[in-house]
Amino acid sequence: MSLGGAGRGGDIAVVGWAHTPLVRHTDKSETQMLMDAISDALDPLGLTRADIDFTCLGSCDYITGQAFSFVSNLDAIGAWPPKRDSHVEMDGAWALYEAWLRLQEGDIEIAVVTGSGRSSTGDPSLIYPMEMDPYFLAPLGADPLTFAALQARAVIKAGIADERKMAEVAVRARGKGDVDALLTEEYMRQPLRRHDVPPITDGAAAMVLTTGDRARQLVDRPAYITGFDHRTECHNPSFRALDDSPSTRLAAEAAGLGDGPVEIAELQAAFTHEELLLARVLGLGGDVAVNPSGGALRANPIMATGLCRIGYAANHIRDGGHRALAHSTSGPCLQQNLVCILEDTP
């Protein structure tokens, strides 16, 4: 195994993944959702929890409303005898990044990563301000919808989007609706209408990652991770150009997006204008299918939304595709961005 340049990994692949039903409201606890997702990811591979060498879970205490909620989530991984385990207070896509790094040590073969969240538990407009700048933004109750609206206005002003194009994104993502009718709806936060905004979704996803030799034993078409990088920008959107996403551009360059064409791009765009901005920044042409899964506008299980993007990109490889891009994001106005390139050959 050899390590490539910045963001290029060794011979490591996604061999399977699963998600729970992605629904507006579930009766299951986060731990129960994870139990289902992990079993559903392992079973088709003929693996059990005893085969897992390393786990990394992505979740968020503020969403759960419980300190150290990841401790009870460990019940889902069968951590006896004790396992090598880690946690990120981030989307499961970043848990995957940590597992990808860990597997490059070369001493272990199989990792499971998860992302999980029950957004229905509380009111997102009250929870997320607590994650903003605590001195200047949180005391104003600055909510995600407000930040998204301010970014949408900047993206429209730059000519990258308009309200009609945004409605077209919503109709395509959800596979329903009429653009002209949607444009007559009231604004939630000008220029955003309800169709521009993601649903509130409960859900969990689990993904199995292995080194290359093991991957080829387990499945016919592993999705090799050939590039992986994430970058962040200043925490306060006031200090950023909201009609651009330089961290996405840098992450894509480091992950090697420019080394060849991709057939699909799964972008974590929770708001319609984010998809248009990200496609522009990544230089995706009309021949690239953007969010064939429906993306975050169809289902937005926060803390698992990004991991699901990587999962759908891996499905594309499994089903005969050659190269796919997956993206995840975190923070207000696309503050931090992650790009993962998946291919059918290492």
Next chain:
Amino acid sequence: MTRFVANTITFPYKRSLGPVVGAFMTAMTERRILGIRNGDQVLVPPMEWDPATGAELAHEFVEVGPAGTVTSWTWVPSPSEQHPLDHPFAFALIQLDGATTPLLHAVDAGSPETLTEGARVAPRWRGTRLGRIDDIVCFVPGETPEVEGVDTGPAGEPVARMDYLASITYRNPVPDATDRATEASKEHRLLGLRCPTCGRVYAGGRGYCPIDAIELGPDCEVDLPHTGTITNYAIVTPVQYPGQTETEPFVRAFVLLDGTDVIVPYSAVIELPADEMRVGVRVAAVWASPAEEIDEGGGMGGAWGALVGWIPSGEPDVNDPDLVNRIF
């Protein structure tokens, strides 16, 4: 039908401000707004570091505003309880005169039709200012700052800390196994669940085996003994955070139930002073009478229901050096 329970959690943070944010907040009490110089730029709100490079900035403050220009905005038709105003308003990016970056704040603009990019706005100050970003209630159209109510003047000394209090209500499902254990506790039964795969038994209404990761239903229920041995403990000296009702040091003990591998964690122990607590004490369960029961149960909370805790049984201590390791 799964039962849901609502919990309201408050987050009472006290934040130290440091030399840059502290200077800004102190100036706010004087009805002055400070930026910080970063090369040709004046950053508002001031940062300790260059947002692009992370280089530390010299503490060269520049007074800006108080009036400014709206560079972008969005209308909030239904304010939340955390928002600065309780009627519809705009959140706007406001470039204060002399600043090169915009500040996010509320604008009390009446209706979205009256607000445009390029609109001029000025602060409406609170009469009593504490050194917070919301010492400015909001901005109002025009060039002239306002003060709401009686002006009680600037802070007597530099502002070094700010309080932040958020309150969030969460609704979470209660697992059926928890409800069954709570109900059984009212009949003074300590309910366990035996995993059919590994044979391990769990108490506390946990509805699954964490080793085998399978659900444990009513067919897995077993009755557990009401006697055991203290394996380990902590003496907690209460810190008076909001919501803390304890005032004196108290014990939380781990109890190994007789003839099982089941540990009841974080248990209250009555009629045993904290300074007489020790590993190996034999104990028996104490149950609340129906009259003593409170909403949260007998005192331990959650699925333990009417179990108040444990009382020394008077039997001789167990002398086993391995006991202390049993906390799971």
